[in-house]
Amino acid sequence: MDRDEESIVAEVVERELLLMSPAVRSSRALVDQLLDPEFVEVGASGRRWDRRSMLSGIPVMQGAADDGPQYVASGMTGAVLAPGIVHLTFETVLDGRRARRSSIWRKSDDATGWRMYYHHATPVPDA
Incomplete structure (x- = not known):
C-alpha cells in the first residue's frame, strides 16, 4: 500500500x-x-438495517451512552479496493459480546467525504 x-x-x-x-452514536x-x-447493514443479530431505520434507532442502541457499554475495536485493517472505495475489517467487543x-x-462527490455504504457484523461464539 x-x-x-x-x-x-x-x-x-x-x-x-x-x-x-457514544458522542456520535447518541446524535x-x-x-x-x-x-x-x-447505506445497508446486516447486524450481528441478523437484522437488516437501511439508512432510515438506523438513523431512527441509533440514539437508543447500545454504545450510545457514556455510562453504558461501549464498543472496543481491535485488529482494524483496511484496503483501497478502487478509487473512492475502502474496505475495513476488524473485531469488536460490546458488553462481553464479540x-x-x-x-x-x-x-x-460532495463535501461530506467518506461515508459508510455497507456494514456487516457476525457474532463470534464463546470458545
Whole structure:
C-alpha cells in the first residue's frame, strides 16, 4: 500500500471509530453525516438495517451512552479496493459480546467525504 492509500485508509478508520463513539452514536445528525444515502447493514443479530431505520434507532442502541457499554475495536485493517472505495475489517467487543465486522466506505462527490455504504457484523461464539 502506498502513502496515499495509507492516508485514505487512516481517514476511513477514523470515521469508523467515530461511529462507535457514544458522542456520535447518541446524535442522529452526526451519524447522518457518516452514512451513505444508500447505506445497508446486516447486524450481528441478523437484522437488516437501511439508512432510515438506523438513523431512527441509533440514539437508543447500545454504545450510545457514556455510562453504558461501549464498543472496543481491535485488529482494524483496511484496503483501497478502487478509487473512492475502502474496505475495513476488524473485531469488536460490546458488553462481553464479540463480533467480526466488515465495512465498505465510499467517497462522496460532495463535501461530506467518506461515508459508510455497507456494514456487516457476525457474532463470534464463546470458545
